[in-house]
Amino acid sequence: MKGKTILSSVVEVPAALPRAWPRPRLRALFFRPRGDSAAKRLLIHLALWAACAVAVYPVLRVVTISLRPANKLLTTSLAIIPEDATLANYIELLVGRPGRPTEFCLWIWNSLIITLTTATVGLLLSATAAYAFSRFRFPGRNAGLIFLLSTQMFPAAMLLLPLFIMISRLGLIDSYLGLVIAYSVTAVPVSIWILKGYYDTIPRDLEEAAMIDGASRLGVLWHIIRPLSTPALAIAFLFNFMSGWSEYIVARIILHKREMYTWPLGLWTFTEQYTVLWGKFAAASILVALPVTLLFLYSSRWLLTGLTLGGTKE
Incomplete structure:
Protein backbone atom coordinates (compact mmCIF):
# COMPACT_ATOMS: atom_id res chain seq x y z
CA MET A 1 0.00 0.00 0.00
CA LYS A 2 2.82 2.34 0.82
CA GLY A 3 4.42 1.73 -2.60
CA LYS A 4 1.16 2.41 -4.37
CA THR A 5 0.72 5.64 -2.41
CA ILE A 6 4.19 6.87 -3.33
CA LEU A 7 3.67 5.93 -7.03
CA SER A 8 0.32 7.68 -7.21
CA SER A 9 1.79 10.80 -5.65
CA VAL A 10 4.62 10.95 -8.19
CA VAL A 11 2.77 9.97 -11.36
CA GLU A 12 -0.48 11.75 -12.05
CA VAL A 13 -2.88 9.57 -14.01
CA PRO A 14 -5.26 11.60 -16.17
CA ALA A 15 -8.92 11.09 -15.51
CA ALA A 16 -9.83 10.44 -19.15
CA LEU A 17 -7.73 10.26 -22.30
CA PRO A 18 -8.82 12.59 -25.11
CA ARG A 19 -10.42 10.89 -28.06
CA ALA A 20 -8.81 11.41 -31.45
CA TRP A 21 -12.14 10.79 -33.19
CA PRO A 22 -15.35 12.25 -31.73
CA ARG A 23 -17.43 9.36 -33.04
CA PRO A 24 -16.26 5.80 -32.29
CA ARG A 25 -18.32 4.41 -35.19
CA LEU A 26 -16.62 6.75 -37.65
CA ARG A 27 -13.22 5.71 -36.31
CA ALA A 28 -14.10 2.02 -36.59
CA LEU A 29 -15.16 2.62 -40.20
CA PHE A 30 -11.75 3.88 -41.30
CA PHE A 31 -9.43 2.26 -38.73
CA ARG A 32 -10.06 -1.37 -37.91
CA PRO A 33 -7.26 -3.50 -36.37
CA ARG A 34 -8.28 -6.79 -38.00
CA GLY A 35 -9.85 -6.60 -41.43
CA LEU A 87 -13.80 0.16 -89.25
CA ALA A 88 -13.12 2.29 -92.31
CA ASN A 89 -10.80 4.66 -90.43
CA TYR A 90 -8.66 1.78 -89.15
CA ILE A 91 -8.56 0.10 -92.54
CA GLU A 92 -7.56 3.32 -94.26
CA LEU A 93 -4.78 3.88 -91.73
CA LEU A 94 -3.34 0.37 -91.95
CA VAL A 95 -4.02 -0.53 -95.59
CA GLY A 96 -4.75 2.73 -97.35
CA ARG A 97 -7.19 3.29 -100.14
CA PRO A 98 -6.97 2.99 -103.93
CA GLY A 99 -4.65 5.63 -105.33
CA ARG A 100 -3.49 6.80 -101.90
CA PRO A 101 -1.22 4.40 -99.97
CA THR A 102 -0.99 4.78 -96.23
CA GLU A 103 2.06 6.16 -94.42
CA PHE A 104 0.88 5.36 -90.91
CA CYS A 105 2.86 2.11 -90.63
CA LEU A 106 6.00 3.96 -91.76
CA TRP A 107 5.47 6.59 -89.06
CA ILE A 108 5.07 3.91 -86.40
CA TRP A 109 8.21 2.17 -87.64
CA ASN A 110 10.20 5.40 -87.49
CA SER A 111 8.95 6.09 -83.96
CA LEU A 112 9.84 2.58 -82.80
CA ILE A 113 13.37 2.81 -84.20
CA ILE A 114 13.99 6.19 -82.60
CA THR A 115 12.44 5.46 -79.21
CA LEU A 116 13.93 1.99 -78.78
CA THR A 117 17.37 3.29 -79.73
CA THR A 118 16.96 6.22 -77.34
CA ALA A 119 15.82 3.95 -74.52
CA THR A 120 18.68 1.48 -75.04
CA VAL A 121 21.45 4.07 -75.42
CA GLY A 122 20.09 6.16 -72.56
CA LEU A 123 19.87 3.10 -70.32
CA LEU A 124 23.47 2.09 -71.01
CA LEU A 125 24.79 5.59 -70.35
CA SER A 126 22.69 6.19 -67.24
CA ALA A 127 23.38 2.74 -65.74
CA THR A 128 27.16 3.10 -65.94
CA ALA A 129 27.14 6.75 -64.87
CA ALA A 130 24.81 6.04 -61.93
CA TYR A 131 27.05 3.19 -60.78
CA ALA A 132 30.06 5.51 -60.84
CA PHE A 133 28.20 8.18 -58.83
CA SER A 134 27.01 5.57 -56.33
CA ARG A 135 30.20 3.61 -55.71
CA PHE A 136 33.11 6.01 -56.29
CA ARG A 137 34.11 9.23 -54.55
CA PHE A 138 35.83 11.62 -56.95
CA PRO A 139 36.29 15.40 -57.21
CA GLY A 140 33.17 17.09 -58.53
CA ARG A 141 30.86 14.21 -57.71
CA ASN A 142 28.31 16.24 -55.73
CA ALA A 143 28.54 19.14 -58.16
CA GLY A 144 27.90 16.76 -61.05
CA LEU A 145 24.79 15.33 -59.40
CA ILE A 146 23.47 18.81 -58.67
CA PHE A 147 24.19 19.87 -62.25
CA LEU A 148 22.30 16.88 -63.64
CA LEU A 149 19.35 17.65 -61.41
CA SER A 150 19.37 21.35 -62.28
CA THR A 151 19.11 20.60 -66.00
CA GLN A 152 15.56 19.36 -65.38
CA MET A 153 14.50 22.81 -64.19
CA PHE A 154 14.63 24.23 -67.70
CA PRO A 155 11.60 23.69 -69.96
CA ALA A 156 12.10 21.83 -73.20
CA ALA A 157 11.25 24.93 -75.24
CA MET A 158 14.40 26.67 -73.98
CA LEU A 159 16.54 23.84 -75.37
CA LEU A 160 15.16 23.97 -78.90
CA LEU A 161 17.63 26.53 -80.26
CA PRO A 162 20.78 24.97 -78.70
CA LEU A 163 19.66 21.51 -79.81
CA PHE A 164 18.99 22.67 -83.36
CA ILE A 165 22.38 24.42 -83.60
CA MET A 166 24.20 21.37 -82.21
CA ILE A 167 22.38 18.89 -84.46
CA SER A 168 22.78 21.05 -87.58
CA ARG A 169 26.52 21.52 -87.03
CA LEU A 170 26.88 17.77 -86.68
CA GLY A 171 25.05 17.37 -89.98
CA LEU A 172 22.36 15.20 -88.43
CA ILE A 173 19.25 17.08 -89.57
CA ASP A 174 16.68 14.66 -91.03
CA SER A 175 18.36 11.66 -89.43
CA TYR A 176 17.45 9.17 -86.74
CA LEU A 177 20.73 9.74 -84.92
CA GLY A 178 20.09 13.46 -84.52
CA LEU A 179 16.75 12.85 -82.86
CA VAL A 180 18.21 10.11 -80.64
CA ILE A 181 20.89 12.52 -79.39
CA ALA A 182 18.29 15.21 -78.72
CA TYR A 183 16.08 12.84 -76.73
CA SER A 184 18.99 11.34 -74.78
CA VAL A 185 20.10 14.79 -73.62
CA THR A 186 16.87 15.23 -71.68
CA ALA A 187 16.27 11.61 -70.61
CA VAL A 188 19.68 10.54 -69.26
CA PRO A 189 19.95 12.96 -66.27
CA VAL A 190 16.70 11.77 -64.67
CA SER A 191 17.60 8.13 -65.30
CA ILE A 192 20.95 8.64 -63.58
CA TRP A 193 19.22 9.94 -60.45
CA ILE A 194 16.71 7.07 -60.49
CA LEU A 195 19.38 4.39 -60.82
CA LYS A 196 21.84 6.05 -58.46
CA GLY A 197 19.28 6.06 -55.65
CA TYR A 198 18.54 2.39 -56.28
CA TYR A 199 22.21 1.41 -56.41
CA ASP A 200 22.72 3.02 -53.00
CA THR A 201 20.33 0.48 -51.46
CA ILE A 202 22.31 -2.54 -52.73
CA PRO A 203 24.82 -3.75 -50.10
CA ARG A 204 28.47 -3.36 -51.03
CA ASP A 205 29.23 -6.71 -49.39
CA LEU A 206 27.88 -8.51 -52.44
CA GLU A 207 30.32 -6.68 -54.71
CA GLU A 208 33.25 -7.20 -52.38
CA ALA A 209 32.53 -10.92 -52.17
CA ALA A 210 32.39 -11.17 -55.96
CA MET A 211 35.62 -9.19 -56.38
CA ILE A 212 37.37 -11.45 -53.85
CA ASP A 213 36.39 -14.38 -56.08
CA GLY A 214 38.10 -12.66 -59.01
CA ALA A 215 35.27 -10.67 -60.66
CA SER A 216 36.10 -7.34 -62.30
CA ARG A 217 34.16 -4.12 -61.93
CA LEU A 218 32.33 -4.70 -65.20
CA GLY A 219 31.66 -8.29 -64.16
CA VAL A 220 30.21 -7.10 -60.85
CA LEU A 221 28.07 -4.53 -62.65
CA TRP A 222 26.74 -7.10 -65.11
CA HIS A 223 26.39 -10.22 -62.96
CA ILE A 224 25.58 -8.73 -59.54
CA ILE A 225 24.17 -5.22 -59.86
CA ARG A 226 22.17 -5.73 -63.06
CA PRO A 227 19.98 -8.62 -61.80
CA LEU A 228 19.32 -6.90 -58.47
CA SER A 229 18.44 -3.56 -60.07
CA THR A 230 16.08 -4.90 -62.74
CA PRO A 231 13.04 -2.94 -61.41
CA ALA A 232 14.97 0.35 -61.52
CA LEU A 233 16.36 -0.47 -64.97
CA ALA A 234 12.84 -1.19 -66.20
CA ILE A 235 11.62 2.16 -64.87
CA ALA A 236 14.53 3.99 -66.51
CA PHE A 237 13.91 2.18 -69.81
CA LEU A 238 10.22 3.09 -69.76
CA PHE A 239 11.03 6.70 -68.92
CA ASN A 240 13.50 6.94 -71.80
CA PHE A 241 11.00 5.26 -74.12
CA MET A 242 8.14 7.57 -73.19
CA SER A 243 10.30 10.68 -73.46
CA GLY A 244 10.57 10.11 -77.22
CA TRP A 245 7.46 8.14 -78.14
CA SER A 246 4.93 10.98 -78.06
CA GLU A 247 7.28 13.97 -78.41
CA TYR A 248 6.40 16.51 -81.11
CA ILE A 249 8.28 19.82 -80.75
CA VAL A 250 11.88 18.56 -80.99
CA ALA A 251 10.97 16.16 -83.80
CA ARG A 252 9.38 19.04 -85.68
CA ILE A 253 12.57 21.09 -85.82
CA ILE A 254 14.87 18.16 -86.67
CA LEU A 255 12.82 16.07 -89.11
CA HIS A 256 11.68 17.79 -92.29
CA LYS A 257 11.30 14.95 -94.77
CA ARG A 258 7.89 13.30 -94.81
CA GLU A 259 9.34 9.79 -95.02
CA MET A 260 11.26 10.45 -91.78
CA TYR A 261 8.20 11.55 -89.79
CA THR A 262 7.38 10.00 -86.45
CA TRP A 263 3.74 9.33 -85.66
CA PRO A 264 3.10 12.69 -83.85
CA LEU A 265 4.32 14.52 -86.96
CA GLY A 266 2.35 12.20 -89.20
CA LEU A 267 -0.89 12.74 -87.32
CA TRP A 268 -0.52 16.47 -87.82
CA THR A 269 -0.93 15.90 -91.55
CA PHE A 270 -4.56 14.91 -90.88
CA THR A 271 -5.21 18.60 -90.23
CA GLU A 272 -6.19 20.01 -93.60
CA GLN A 273 -6.84 23.61 -94.54
CA TYR A 274 -10.56 23.70 -93.86
CA THR A 275 -11.20 20.49 -91.96
CA VAL A 276 -9.71 18.00 -89.54
CA LEU A 277 -9.99 14.24 -90.09
CA TRP A 278 -11.15 13.48 -86.57
CA GLY A 279 -12.07 9.89 -87.35
CA LYS A 280 -8.56 9.06 -88.51
CA PHE A 281 -7.14 11.08 -85.63
CA ALA A 282 -9.10 8.98 -83.11
CA ALA A 283 -8.26 5.68 -84.81
CA ALA A 284 -4.56 6.56 -84.90
CA SER A 285 -4.66 7.54 -81.22
CA ILE A 286 -5.98 4.09 -80.31
CA LEU A 287 -3.39 2.31 -82.45
CA VAL A 288 -0.37 4.25 -81.15
CA ALA A 289 -1.41 3.51 -77.56
CA LEU A 290 -1.15 -0.25 -78.09
CA PRO A 291 2.70 -0.54 -78.12
CA VAL A 292 3.02 1.48 -74.92
CA THR A 293 0.28 -0.53 -73.22
CA LEU A 294 1.91 -3.83 -74.19
CA LEU A 295 5.29 -2.57 -72.98
CA PHE A 296 3.87 -1.61 -69.59
CA LEU A 297 2.08 -4.93 -69.24
CA TYR A 298 5.25 -6.82 -70.10
CA SER A 299 7.34 -4.79 -67.66
CA SER A 300 4.85 -4.93 -64.79
CA ARG A 301 6.43 -8.07 -63.32
CA TRP A 302 9.66 -6.12 -62.73
CA LEU A 303 8.01 -2.87 -61.71
CA LEU A 304 6.01 -4.56 -58.94
CA THR A 305 8.73 -6.84 -57.57
CA GLY A 306 11.59 -5.91 -55.24
CA LEU A 307 14.43 -8.18 -56.23
CA THR A 308 16.85 -6.82 -53.62
CA LEU A 309 14.88 -8.42 -50.77
CA GLY A 310 16.73 -11.68 -51.29
CA GLY A 311 20.13 -10.17 -52.00
CA THR A 312 21.36 -10.33 -48.39
CA LYS A 313 19.37 -13.35 -47.23
CA GLU A 314 21.47 -15.84 -45.32
Whole structure:
Protein backbone atom coordinates (compact mmCIF):
# COMPACT_ATOMS: atom_id res chain seq x y z
CA MET A 1 0.00 0.00 0.00
CA LYS A 2 2.82 2.34 0.82
CA GLY A 3 4.42 1.73 -2.60
CA LYS A 4 1.16 2.41 -4.37
CA THR A 5 0.72 5.64 -2.41
CA ILE A 6 4.19 6.87 -3.33
CA LEU A 7 3.67 5.93 -7.03
CA SER A 8 0.32 7.68 -7.21
CA SER A 9 1.79 10.80 -5.65
CA VAL A 10 4.62 10.95 -8.19
CA VAL A 11 2.77 9.97 -11.36
CA GLU A 12 -0.48 11.75 -12.05
CA VAL A 13 -2.88 9.57 -14.01
CA PRO A 14 -5.26 11.60 -16.17
CA ALA A 15 -8.92 11.09 -15.51
CA ALA A 16 -9.83 10.44 -19.15
CA LEU A 17 -7.73 10.26 -22.30
CA PRO A 18 -8.82 12.59 -25.11
CA ARG A 19 -10.42 10.89 -28.06
CA ALA A 20 -8.81 11.41 -31.45
CA TRP A 21 -12.14 10.79 -33.19
CA PRO A 22 -15.35 12.25 -31.73
CA ARG A 23 -17.43 9.36 -33.04
CA PRO A 24 -16.26 5.80 -32.29
CA ARG A 25 -18.32 4.41 -35.19
CA LEU A 26 -16.62 6.75 -37.65
CA ARG A 27 -13.22 5.71 -36.31
CA ALA A 28 -14.10 2.02 -36.59
CA LEU A 29 -15.16 2.62 -40.20
CA PHE A 30 -11.75 3.88 -41.30
CA PHE A 31 -9.43 2.26 -38.73
CA ARG A 32 -10.06 -1.37 -37.91
CA PRO A 33 -7.26 -3.50 -36.37
CA ARG A 34 -8.28 -6.79 -38.00
CA GLY A 35 -9.85 -6.60 -41.43
CA ASP A 36 -12.17 -4.02 -42.90
CA SER A 37 -15.85 -3.71 -42.33
CA ALA A 38 -18.35 -4.27 -45.12
CA ALA A 39 -19.22 -0.58 -45.22
CA LYS A 40 -15.59 0.43 -45.55
CA ARG A 41 -14.98 -2.07 -48.35
CA LEU A 42 -18.08 -0.79 -50.12
CA LEU A 43 -16.88 2.82 -49.92
CA ILE A 44 -13.41 1.85 -51.19
CA HIS A 45 -14.82 -0.07 -54.14
CA LEU A 46 -17.25 2.71 -55.02
CA ALA A 47 -14.40 5.23 -55.00
CA LEU A 48 -12.25 2.96 -57.17
CA TRP A 49 -15.08 2.39 -59.65
CA ALA A 50 -15.71 6.13 -59.84
CA ALA A 51 -12.01 6.82 -60.48
CA CYS A 52 -11.91 4.13 -63.18
CA ALA A 53 -15.00 5.59 -64.85
CA VAL A 54 -13.45 9.07 -64.92
CA ALA A 55 -10.23 7.67 -66.43
CA VAL A 56 -11.81 5.28 -68.94
CA TYR A 57 -14.68 7.42 -70.25
CA PRO A 58 -12.51 9.77 -72.39
CA VAL A 59 -10.81 6.73 -73.95
CA LEU A 60 -14.21 5.22 -74.77
CA ARG A 61 -15.26 8.47 -76.43
CA VAL A 62 -12.15 8.34 -78.60
CA VAL A 63 -13.07 4.78 -79.57
CA THR A 64 -16.57 5.97 -80.42
CA ILE A 65 -15.29 8.73 -82.69
CA SER A 66 -12.96 6.30 -84.44
CA LEU A 67 -15.92 4.01 -85.26
CA ARG A 68 -18.19 6.70 -86.63
CA PRO A 69 -18.65 7.26 -90.35
CA ALA A 70 -17.29 10.51 -91.71
CA ASN A 71 -20.78 11.96 -92.23
CA LYS A 72 -21.83 11.27 -88.61
CA LEU A 73 -18.92 12.72 -86.71
CA LEU A 74 -20.93 15.34 -84.83
CA THR A 75 -23.79 13.77 -82.86
CA THR A 76 -25.44 14.06 -79.48
CA SER A 77 -25.58 10.29 -78.92
CA LEU A 78 -23.70 8.97 -75.91
CA ALA A 79 -23.60 5.36 -77.11
CA ILE A 80 -20.15 3.76 -76.96
CA ILE A 81 -20.77 1.75 -80.13
CA PRO A 82 -22.46 4.21 -82.52
CA GLU A 83 -25.08 3.35 -85.08
CA ASP A 84 -23.64 2.33 -88.45
CA ALA A 85 -20.27 1.67 -86.76
CA THR A 86 -17.49 1.06 -89.24
CA LEU A 87 -13.80 0.16 -89.25
CA ALA A 88 -13.12 2.29 -92.31
CA ASN A 89 -10.80 4.66 -90.43
CA TYR A 90 -8.66 1.78 -89.15
CA ILE A 91 -8.56 0.10 -92.54
CA GLU A 92 -7.56 3.32 -94.26
CA LEU A 93 -4.78 3.88 -91.73
CA LEU A 94 -3.34 0.37 -91.95
CA VAL A 95 -4.02 -0.53 -95.59
CA GLY A 96 -4.75 2.73 -97.35
CA ARG A 97 -7.19 3.29 -100.14
CA PRO A 98 -6.97 2.99 -103.93
CA GLY A 99 -4.65 5.63 -105.33
CA ARG A 100 -3.49 6.80 -101.90
CA PRO A 101 -1.22 4.40 -99.97
CA THR A 102 -0.99 4.78 -96.23
CA GLU A 103 2.06 6.16 -94.42
CA PHE A 104 0.88 5.36 -90.91
CA CYS A 105 2.86 2.11 -90.63
CA LEU A 106 6.00 3.96 -91.76
CA TRP A 107 5.47 6.59 -89.06
CA ILE A 108 5.07 3.91 -86.40
CA TRP A 109 8.21 2.17 -87.64
CA ASN A 110 10.20 5.40 -87.49
CA SER A 111 8.95 6.09 -83.96
CA LEU A 112 9.84 2.58 -82.80
CA ILE A 113 13.37 2.81 -84.20
CA ILE A 114 13.99 6.19 -82.60
CA THR A 115 12.44 5.46 -79.21
CA LEU A 116 13.93 1.99 -78.78
CA THR A 117 17.37 3.29 -79.73
CA THR A 118 16.96 6.22 -77.34
CA ALA A 119 15.82 3.95 -74.52
CA THR A 120 18.68 1.48 -75.04
CA VAL A 121 21.45 4.07 -75.42
CA GLY A 122 20.09 6.16 -72.56
CA LEU A 123 19.87 3.10 -70.32
CA LEU A 124 23.47 2.09 -71.01
CA LEU A 125 24.79 5.59 -70.35
CA SER A 126 22.69 6.19 -67.24
CA ALA A 127 23.38 2.74 -65.74
CA THR A 128 27.16 3.10 -65.94
CA ALA A 129 27.14 6.75 -64.87
CA ALA A 130 24.81 6.04 -61.93
CA TYR A 131 27.05 3.19 -60.78
CA ALA A 132 30.06 5.51 -60.84
CA PHE A 133 28.20 8.18 -58.83
CA SER A 134 27.01 5.57 -56.33
CA ARG A 135 30.20 3.61 -55.71
CA PHE A 136 33.11 6.01 -56.29
CA ARG A 137 34.11 9.23 -54.55
CA PHE A 138 35.83 11.62 -56.95
CA PRO A 139 36.29 15.40 -57.21
CA GLY A 140 33.17 17.09 -58.53
CA ARG A 141 30.86 14.21 -57.71
CA ASN A 142 28.31 16.24 -55.73
CA ALA A 143 28.54 19.14 -58.16
CA GLY A 144 27.90 16.76 -61.05
CA LEU A 145 24.79 15.33 -59.40
CA ILE A 146 23.47 18.81 -58.67
CA PHE A 147 24.19 19.87 -62.25
CA LEU A 148 22.30 16.88 -63.64
CA LEU A 149 19.35 17.65 -61.41
CA SER A 150 19.37 21.35 -62.28
CA THR A 151 19.11 20.60 -66.00
CA GLN A 152 15.56 19.36 -65.38
CA MET A 153 14.50 22.81 -64.19
CA PHE A 154 14.63 24.23 -67.70
CA PRO A 155 11.60 23.69 -69.96
CA ALA A 156 12.10 21.83 -73.20
CA ALA A 157 11.25 24.93 -75.24
CA MET A 158 14.40 26.67 -73.98
CA LEU A 159 16.54 23.84 -75.37
CA LEU A 160 15.16 23.97 -78.90
CA LEU A 161 17.63 26.53 -80.26
CA PRO A 162 20.78 24.97 -78.70
CA LEU A 163 19.66 21.51 -79.81
CA PHE A 164 18.99 22.67 -83.36
CA ILE A 165 22.38 24.42 -83.60
CA MET A 166 24.20 21.37 -82.21
CA ILE A 167 22.38 18.89 -84.46
CA SER A 168 22.78 21.05 -87.58
CA ARG A 169 26.52 21.52 -87.03
CA LEU A 170 26.88 17.77 -86.68
CA GLY A 171 25.05 17.37 -89.98
CA LEU A 172 22.36 15.20 -88.43
CA ILE A 173 19.25 17.08 -89.57
CA ASP A 174 16.68 14.66 -91.03
CA SER A 175 18.36 11.66 -89.43
CA TYR A 176 17.45 9.17 -86.74
CA LEU A 177 20.73 9.74 -84.92
CA GLY A 178 20.09 13.46 -84.52
CA LEU A 179 16.75 12.85 -82.86
CA VAL A 180 18.21 10.11 -80.64
CA ILE A 181 20.89 12.52 -79.39
CA ALA A 182 18.29 15.21 -78.72
CA TYR A 183 16.08 12.84 -76.73
CA SER A 184 18.99 11.34 -74.78
CA VAL A 185 20.10 14.79 -73.62
CA THR A 186 16.87 15.23 -71.68
CA ALA A 187 16.27 11.61 -70.61
CA VAL A 188 19.68 10.54 -69.26
CA PRO A 189 19.95 12.96 -66.27
CA VAL A 190 16.70 11.77 -64.67
CA SER A 191 17.60 8.13 -65.30
CA ILE A 192 20.95 8.64 -63.58
CA TRP A 193 19.22 9.94 -60.45
CA ILE A 194 16.71 7.07 -60.49
CA LEU A 195 19.38 4.39 -60.82
CA LYS A 196 21.84 6.05 -58.46
CA GLY A 197 19.28 6.06 -55.65
CA TYR A 198 18.54 2.39 -56.28
CA TYR A 199 22.21 1.41 -56.41
CA ASP A 200 22.72 3.02 -53.00
CA THR A 201 20.33 0.48 -51.46
CA ILE A 202 22.31 -2.54 -52.73
CA PRO A 203 24.82 -3.75 -50.10
CA ARG A 204 28.47 -3.36 -51.03
CA ASP A 205 29.23 -6.71 -49.39
CA LEU A 206 27.88 -8.51 -52.44
CA GLU A 207 30.32 -6.68 -54.71
CA GLU A 208 33.25 -7.20 -52.38
CA ALA A 209 32.53 -10.92 -52.17
CA ALA A 210 32.39 -11.17 -55.96
CA MET A 211 35.62 -9.19 -56.38
CA ILE A 212 37.37 -11.45 -53.85
CA ASP A 213 36.39 -14.38 -56.08
CA GLY A 214 38.10 -12.66 -59.01
CA ALA A 215 35.27 -10.67 -60.66
CA SER A 216 36.10 -7.34 -62.30
CA ARG A 217 34.16 -4.12 -61.93
CA LEU A 218 32.33 -4.70 -65.20
CA GLY A 219 31.66 -8.29 -64.16
CA VAL A 220 30.21 -7.10 -60.85
CA LEU A 221 28.07 -4.53 -62.65
CA TRP A 222 26.74 -7.10 -65.11
CA HIS A 223 26.39 -10.22 -62.96
CA ILE A 224 25.58 -8.73 -59.54
CA ILE A 225 24.17 -5.22 -59.86
CA ARG A 226 22.17 -5.73 -63.06
CA PRO A 227 19.98 -8.62 -61.80
CA LEU A 228 19.32 -6.90 -58.47
CA SER A 229 18.44 -3.56 -60.07
CA THR A 230 16.08 -4.90 -62.74
CA PRO A 231 13.04 -2.94 -61.41
CA ALA A 232 14.97 0.35 -61.52
CA LEU A 233 16.36 -0.47 -64.97
CA ALA A 234 12.84 -1.19 -66.20
CA ILE A 235 11.62 2.16 -64.87
CA ALA A 236 14.53 3.99 -66.51
CA PHE A 237 13.91 2.18 -69.81
CA LEU A 238 10.22 3.09 -69.76
CA PHE A 239 11.03 6.70 -68.92
CA ASN A 240 13.50 6.94 -71.80
CA PHE A 241 11.00 5.26 -74.12
CA MET A 242 8.14 7.57 -73.19
CA SER A 243 10.30 10.68 -73.46
CA GLY A 244 10.57 10.11 -77.22
CA TRP A 245 7.46 8.14 -78.14
CA SER A 246 4.93 10.98 -78.06
CA GLU A 247 7.28 13.97 -78.41
CA TYR A 248 6.40 16.51 -81.11
CA ILE A 249 8.28 19.82 -80.75
CA VAL A 250 11.88 18.56 -80.99
CA ALA A 251 10.97 16.16 -83.80
CA ARG A 252 9.38 19.04 -85.68
CA ILE A 253 12.57 21.09 -85.82
CA ILE A 254 14.87 18.16 -86.67
CA LEU A 255 12.82 16.07 -89.11
CA HIS A 256 11.68 17.79 -92.29
CA LYS A 257 11.30 14.95 -94.77
CA ARG A 258 7.89 13.30 -94.81
CA GLU A 259 9.34 9.79 -95.02
CA MET A 260 11.26 10.45 -91.78
CA TYR A 261 8.20 11.55 -89.79
CA THR A 262 7.38 10.00 -86.45
CA TRP A 263 3.74 9.33 -85.66
CA PRO A 264 3.10 12.69 -83.85
CA LEU A 265 4.32 14.52 -86.96
CA GLY A 266 2.35 12.20 -89.20
CA LEU A 267 -0.89 12.74 -87.32
CA TRP A 268 -0.52 16.47 -87.82
CA THR A 269 -0.93 15.90 -91.55
CA PHE A 270 -4.56 14.91 -90.88
CA THR A 271 -5.21 18.60 -90.23
CA GLU A 272 -6.19 20.01 -93.60
CA GLN A 273 -6.84 23.61 -94.54
CA TYR A 274 -10.56 23.70 -93.86
CA THR A 275 -11.20 20.49 -91.96
CA VAL A 276 -9.71 18.00 -89.54
CA LEU A 277 -9.99 14.24 -90.09
CA TRP A 278 -11.15 13.48 -86.57
CA GLY A 279 -12.07 9.89 -87.35
CA LYS A 280 -8.56 9.06 -88.51
CA PHE A 281 -7.14 11.08 -85.63
CA ALA A 282 -9.10 8.98 -83.11
CA ALA A 283 -8.26 5.68 -84.81
CA ALA A 284 -4.56 6.56 -84.90
CA SER A 285 -4.66 7.54 -81.22
CA ILE A 286 -5.98 4.09 -80.31
CA LEU A 287 -3.39 2.31 -82.45
CA VAL A 288 -0.37 4.25 -81.15
CA ALA A 289 -1.41 3.51 -77.56
CA LEU A 290 -1.15 -0.25 -78.09
CA PRO A 291 2.70 -0.54 -78.12
CA VAL A 292 3.02 1.48 -74.92
CA THR A 293 0.28 -0.53 -73.22
CA LEU A 294 1.91 -3.83 -74.19
CA LEU A 295 5.29 -2.57 -72.98
CA PHE A 296 3.87 -1.61 -69.59
CA LEU A 297 2.08 -4.93 -69.24
CA TYR A 298 5.25 -6.82 -70.10
CA SER A 299 7.34 -4.79 -67.66
CA SER A 300 4.85 -4.93 -64.79
CA ARG A 301 6.43 -8.07 -63.32
CA TRP A 302 9.66 -6.12 -62.73
CA LEU A 303 8.01 -2.87 -61.71
CA LEU A 304 6.01 -4.56 -58.94
CA THR A 305 8.73 -6.84 -57.57
CA GLY A 306 11.59 -5.91 -55.24
CA LEU A 307 14.43 -8.18 -56.23
CA THR A 308 16.85 -6.82 -53.62
CA LEU A 309 14.88 -8.42 -50.77
CA GLY A 310 16.73 -11.68 -51.29
CA GLY A 311 20.13 -10.17 -52.00
CA THR A 312 21.36 -10.33 -48.39
CA LYS A 313 19.37 -13.35 -47.23
CA GLU A 314 21.47 -15.84 -45.32
